[in-house]
Amino acid sequence: MTIHRTSLRSAAGFAILLAACAPPSAGPGGPGLAGEVDAAAALLRLEDRREYDAATLESAAAHASPALRRRAALAAGRIGDRRATPLLARLLADADTGVAANAAFALGELGDTTAAVQALVPYVTAGRIATAPGVVGEAAMALGKMPTPAGRAAVEGLLRSAPRTGPGVREAVGQALLAVWRFPRPADVAPIVPWLGSADAEVRWRAAYAFSRRPDPRGTEALFARVGDPNALVRSFAMRALTAPLADSSSVGSARAFAALLAATRDTSHAVSVNAVRSLGSYRTPASIARLREVLGGDDAYLAVTAAESLGRLGTAAPQAGQDLRAVALNRAKPIFLRTTALAALAEILPGDAIPVADSLAAEGGWRARSAAARVHAAARSWDAVAAFAREADGRVAAAAIEAAVGAVGDGVATIRPLLVGALEHPDPIVRTNALNALATLGDPSTGTLALDAYQRAQGDSTLNDAALAAVDLLAAIHRRDPSIADAFYTRFARSGDYLVRQRVAAAFGNAALSRWGAPLPIETRRSLDDYRAIVRRSMERPMRRARIVTERGTIDLELFAGDAPLTVESFLSLAARGFFNGQEWPRVVPNFVIQGGDPRGDTSGGPGYAIRDEINRHPFVTGTLGMALSGPDTGGSQWFLTHSPQPHLDGGYTVFGRAARGMDVVDRVLPGDRILRIEEVR
Numbered sequence: 001m002t003i004h005r006t007s008l009r010s011a012a013g014f015a016i017l018l019a020a021c022a023p024p025s026a027g028p029g030g031p032g033l034a035g036e037v038d039a040a041a042a043l044l045r046l047e048d049r050r051e052y053d054a055a056t057l058e059s060a061a062a063h064a065s066p067a068l069r070r071r072a073a074l075a076a077g078r079i080g081d082r083r084a085t086p087l088l089a090r091l092l093a094d095a096d097t098g099v100a101a102n103a104a105f106a107l108g109e110l111g112d113t114t115a116a117v118q119a120l121v122p123y124v125t126a127g128r129i130a131t132a133p134g135v136v137g138e139a140a141m142a143l144g145k146m147p148t149p150a151g152r153a154a155v156e157g158l159l160r161s162a163p164r165t166g167p168g169v170r171e172a173v174g175q176a177l178l179a180v181w182r183f184p185r186p187a188d189v190a191p192i193v194p195w196l197g198s199a200d201a202e203v204r205w206r207a208a209y210a211f212s213r214r215p216d217p218r219g220t221e222a223l224f225a226r227v228g229d230p231n232a233l234v235r236s237f238a239m240r241a242l243t244a245p246l247a248d249s250s251s252v253g254s255a256r257a258f259a260a261l262l263a264a265t266r267d268t269s270h271a272v273s274v275n276a277v278r279s280l281g282s283y284r285t286p287a288s289i290a291r292l293r294e295v296l297g298g299d300d301a302y303l304a305v306t307a308a309e310s311l312g313r314l315g316t317a318a319p320q321a322g323q324d325l326r327a328v329a330l331n332r333a334k335p336i337f338l339r340t341t342a343l344a345a346l347a348e349i350l351p352g353d354a355i356p357v358a359d360s361l362a363a364e365g366g367w368r369a370r371s372a373a374a375r376v377h378a379a380a381r382s383w384d385a386v387a388a389f390a391r392e393a394d395g396r397v398a399a400a401a402i403e404a405a406v407g408a409v410g411d412g413v414a415t416i417r418p419l420l421v422g423a424l425e426h427p428d429p430i431v432r433t434n435a436l437n438a439l440a441t442l443g444d445p446s447t448g449t450l451a452l453d454a455y456q457r458a459q460g461d462s463t464l465n466d467a468a469l470a471a472v473d474l475l476a477a478i479h480r481r482d483p484s485i486a487d488a489f490y491t492r493f494a495r496s497g498d499y500l501v502r503q504r505v506a507a508a509f510g511n512a513a514l515s516r517w518g519a520p521l522p523i524e525t526r527r528s529l530d531d532y533r534a535i536v537r538r539s540m541e542r543p544m545r546r547a548r549i550v551t552e553r554g555t556i557d558l559e560l561f562a563g564d565a566p567l568t569v570e571s572f573l574s575l576a577a578r579g580f581f582n583g584q585e586w587p588r589v590v591p592n593f594v595i596q597g598g599d600p601r602g603d604t605s606g607g608p609g610y611a612i613r614d615e616i617n618r619h620p621f622v623t624g625t626l627g628m629a630l631s632g633p634d635t636g637g638s639q640w641f642l643t644h645s646p647q648p649h650l651d652g653g654y655t656v657f658g659r660a661a662r663g664m665d666v667v668d669r670v671l672p673g674d675r676i677l678r679i680e681e682v683r
Helices: 012-021 032-049 054-061 066-079 082-091 097-110 115-123 133-145 149-161 169-180 193-197 201-213 217-224 232-240 244-248 254-264 270-280 286-296 301-317 319-330 336-349 351-364 367-379 383-390 395-409 413-423 429-440 445-458 466-479 484-492 499-509 511-516 529-541 566-577
Strands: 544-551 554-561 588-590 594-597 625-628 640-643 656-662 676-682
Touching (some): 032 566, 066 082, 097 115, 097 133, 169 201, 193 201, 201 217, 201 232, 217 232, 217 254, 232 254, 244 254, 254 270, 254 286, 286 301, 286 319, 319 351, 336 351, 336 367, 351 367, 383 395, 395 429, 413 429, 429 445, 445 484, 466 484, 484 511, 499 511, 529 566, 544 566, 566 656, 566 676
Antiparallel strands (some): 588 594, 625 656
């Protein structure tokens, strides 16, 4: 699962704090703390502008302060220019292991599969674990992000040769286990299996996770031995591996796997029970369906939603669940999130029965209910009803109708072209975005004028650039068949002030974009160097800031990593201070994955009217991690998420800017439609 607009403690988190606490030192960039502030501000400016400046990076990388060298390494990775690869390769040998670990992490972000891999492989060895476990671990993770045969051999070799216990084993081996699943199949299970028996639960769950991410009958056999593990995370990942196809193709067999899953649906840990209920959805047996129906009718909303989804995946194999799903969908006492999920499942099992239930929900008037009804009608190809939903003033309903219609026709988008063209007149930008994205799959040159007009109209969208980006994507599809559309575009439109649009246009039209609009980077941030100095000083004074989310279901206390993600924290707290989040609904919840907030629309499509750059760092996504939601690189705004459980596949892909210090019980109760009363900084 991904996050759209979804412990190994990192040393990077304390870089600026250490700079503040360190004694004054001389070096390139100026003497003492003032020089470090200036140098850190210059790096932050480069990051924010996505601007490569070799002299500034080299100067900071040669600074006497290890903290600033760490910052330079991280900045090189965030800027994303592969010209920094030689600099980072040199920093791998820095005497400060924090610098070296940041350099390894940054090389993984750059993704240079030749030079970076060659530089990293020598650091993934068992002999370095005791003295530099962070470097070994980050180098292994970086190799996993750039899967090559050489990288795979190094990571698997480390897992085979590393000591089972001792200093640094958890950090180095733990990271290697989170990297090994990223390499292409077929997987070699032999290096992983021994770590399932580790006495360290932190290592053990990472080994279980590796198997759960790369389904393999041999991995299922190994994980089956851990279904009774004392650690809930190990049990949860074992449940993911006990699907019917995997059980049947392994020595476990479906009967033993089913018995384990059945017991796990009653586990006290949501991580375990939710995964067990999901896996039950792969068993097309009366006993499985009976248990899912039982869970659907229970009081645990997370489990009930998961059961509904599982029944929906069983589809026509579970007709006996139809009445249960119908009853839940029509029960106004149930959470709307559960009711709409039950309706969607009913549409998969008994499509004809779902239509009147959908109409009943739509008559209630709420946008979530009407959006769900639109999806059911689209699946049934009830085009008159879909067209009516697509004309609704509430853009959330209309956008859902267009999206569902496109999904229903698959490759037959041309059959609903009139519906899509009509949607281009809707005032809501997300409705137009969905229609433009569908038209782009056709790439019909006859839609060139429509695309140009859609881009023109998008200039009036005050808080969202989605329709502008989608119009450019349609123009790009047309350009492949009719290159003259580029001239028509440049003749009509001046250079955009939105860097995301500029980047998309450059990708659409190639070299022509450089001559007509200039390079898309660097980004004009409207911040002066003094602004960056002020941000750096604030992060030095308070590298760990605090905030509180007050919800209808309780309070969540946050610790914010201002030292690691200063611009993200500044944006979050600024929005909170002006009441931006007050009264918003939680738009998205995926049990045992994330809760997502910060969307003024409520359907995961909204934003604050600006975008911020990613500040990817070494903090891992463990339970309660606070991250920024994205719809692509550098598209963060106001939406963020909190994780229910570890999600290592998100590591290095989304900005971590805090964690839930208290209130995980509240995180585990939040449902879509619940409200955030306010978010406030705690000083």
